[in-house]
Amino acid sequence: MLTLYGHPLSSYTQKVLIALYELGTDFTFREVNLGEEADRALMRSVEPMGRMPALRQGDFTLSQSSLMIEWLDRHHPGPQSLLDPEPDASLPARQWDRFLDFQVMQMMQQIVDARIFMAEGAEERVAPFARAKLDLAYAALDRRLDGRDWIAGGFGLADCAAFPALFYAGAVHPFADHPQLTGYFERLAARPSIQRVIAGARPYYGWFPFKDGIAARFL
Known part of the structure; x- marks a missing residue:
């Protein structure tokens, strides 16, 4: 099991x-x-x-x-692989997966942790650096997605990382002024797998400290 x-x-x-x-x-x-x-x-x-x-x-x-x-x-292979089995061919997906975890997810988490766990005033010290890093990451993703539906070939590993990273980061620091990234996020949100994830998380979104930044359609 x-x-x-x-x-x-x-x-x-x-x-x-x-x-x-x-x-x-x-x-x-x-x-x-x-x-x-x-x-x-x-x-x-x-x-x-x-x-x-x-x-x-x-x-x-x-x-x-x-x-x-x-x-x-x-x-446990499915109808379509999430990662190219050839090591060199899989490197772009692995690279962007790490990028999304380290440059988007972790920067978002720094701001969230400062609000929840750190002393008063910590968010004001931490957030400017993390938000600047998010701006750089959003711009890099916007360039990467120009002419692409997904991050690295077909839907795969990096795209699995992308939705939660962008969902929470976007609530903390919006990316609406990046059109390619915004379009990509909408494609992600429309996938049945991600709709299931949203439905499962919906009862708990009120726990997120930046819940006011979550679009009403997800609540």
Whole structure:
């Protein structure tokens, strides 16, 4: 039995869910609330650092969302591969996947963490740097998407990373003045796999500290 441990609001959980839905893989979703001690203990028994998401099949466990998607594509293939099996040909998808995680998701998370966890005034110190980095990332993505429907060939690994990264980053720091990126986001949001992820996360969007930046159509 294949089990994904995570939470519907978690961006990295969403990334793996998109891949699972795209591949049509049978799996069990174990929702985890790290605010509960029982669930924290469960995750420590599943993943060495107690992090989510985690993917388990029998005695085999994977953390790190990108590795999960690569493993799923190899061992639970769907109608269309999410990553080219040839190592060099897969490099653009891997590169943009890392770009979206590090330059978009993590910059967004710095601003969110400053608001939630840090002392008063931290957001004012952290946000300008992170927002400037997001502006650079948005511009790079806008250039990359000129003439492309998806980040690297057909829909794949990088696009699984893109929706949660852009959804939350866009709520924190909008990208509406980047037309190629905006069009790409709309294509992502229209996919059935992503519609399922949105539906699963909708009851929890009120927990997001920048929920006022989430478009009403998603709420």
